Amino acid sequence: MKDYIVNAITSCGSIRVIAAVTTDICENARKLHDFSPTACAAVGRALTAAAMIGSTLKGEDDTLTLQFKGNGPIGRVIAVSDSKANVKGYAGDPFVDLPLKKNGHLDVGGAVGKQGYLSVIRDFGLKEPYVGQVELVTGEIAEDLTYYYAKSEQLPSAVALGVIVDKDLTVKSAGGFILQVLPGAMDEDIDRVEKAIGEVGEVTKLIEEGKTPEDIVSMLLKGYEIEYFDPMEPEYHCDCSKDRMARAIISIGKEEIRKIIEEDGKAEVCCQFCDKKHLFTKEELEEFEKIATK
Ligand SMILES: [Zn+2]
Numbered sequence: 001m002k003d004y005i006v007n008a009i010t011s012c013g014s015i016r017v018i019a020a021v022t023t024d025i026c027e028n029a030r031k032l033h034d035f036s037p038t039a040c041a042a043v044g045r046a047l048t049a050a051a052m053i054g055s056t057l058k059g060e061d062d063t064l065t066l067q068f069k070g071n072g073p074i075g076r077v078i079a080v081s082d083s084k085a086n087v088k089g090y091a092g093d094p095f096v097d098l099p100l101k102k103n104g105h106l107d108v109g110g111a112v113g114k115q116g117y118l119s120v121i122r123d124f125g126l127k128e129p130y131v132g133q134v135e136l137v138t139g140e141i142a143e144d145l146t147y148y149y150a151k152s153e154q155l156p157s158a159v160a161l162g163v164i165v166d167k168d169l170t171v172k173s174a175g176g177f178i179l180q181v182l183p184g185a186m187d188e189d190i191d192r193v194e195k196a197i198g199e200v201g202e203v204t205k206l207i208e209e210g211k212t213p214e215d216i217v218s219m220l221l222k223g224y225e226i227e228y229f230d231p232m233e234p235e236y237h238c239d240c241s242k243d244r245m246a247r248a249i250i251s252i253g254k255e256e257i258r259k260i261i262e263e264d265g266k267a268e269v270c271c272q273f274c275d276k277k278h279l280f281t282k283e284e285l286e287e288f289e290k291i292a293t294k
Contacts, residue, residue: 054081072113112139
């Protein structure tokens with residue numbers, strides 16, 4: 001099944017669900033970064049969430065960044081999405097691996113850590129991006145996002161994310177859903193979806209069984225009339241360029257650039273999202289030194 005995301009809303013407007021299959025995204029991320037299974041699950045869950053939230057961005061150039069910064073051995077987990085739900089991401093330590101938890105799941109919470117912050121950064125092309133921040137709850141990614149929605153956006157939500165890593169360390173399947181109770185929902189709506197969420201069970205089981213995003217939506221919104229928006233086909237995509245890297249070098253300032261020229265005579269900048277190396281010659285660096293404003 002090719003990766004895709006569906007956005008759906010009940011006809012009464014009280015419940016919204018986004019559901020996604022993201023197996024290819026997670027496998028492509030794993031290949032690029034050579035992730036351990038635990039890191040693969042951590043970043044894969046974050047990428048899945050970013051793609052789903054990204055699919056709701058309105059402006060073409062809007063971007064969304066999720067940053068999980070806990071006290072665990074993985075360091076930072078970053079996932080970025082554009083408005084087409086194209087995503088990229090990385091982990092501080094892509095090789096961190098922990099024993100499985102008692103329930104057989106990869107120990108993402110142990111890798112991320114329970115103390116720290118989740119930042120949700122929405123960049124609408126304005127001067128300053130909009131940043132929402134909450135403390136981590138479990139470091140398991142989905143629970144932290146659920147808490148973020150309740151605390152920072154006052155939007156009761158259920159977030160479920162799953163990445164299944166096969167014995168050969170490739171991604172077998174990945175996906176998830178975000179269900180949100182919108183303002184105007186009745187108590188009976190809440191009771192109804194809570195019951196449905198309970199019946200649906202673990203998201204990893206659903207994606208392992210090959211359920212489509214529509215299957216997941218109709219299970220969660222059983223008994224409701226459902227309206228679907230056009231599905232989106234997200235991909236792992238890095239939009240880095242030599243030009244953008246040049247701007248990053250220029251921003252470090254004349255003094256730092258001079259240091260690089262004298263110490264190395266060239267610069268090699270590696271993109272954290274795709275591992276691509278961008279090379280700059282001494283002549284290019286001298287040009288940047290001239291342009292730099294500080
Ligand atoms: Zn890149």
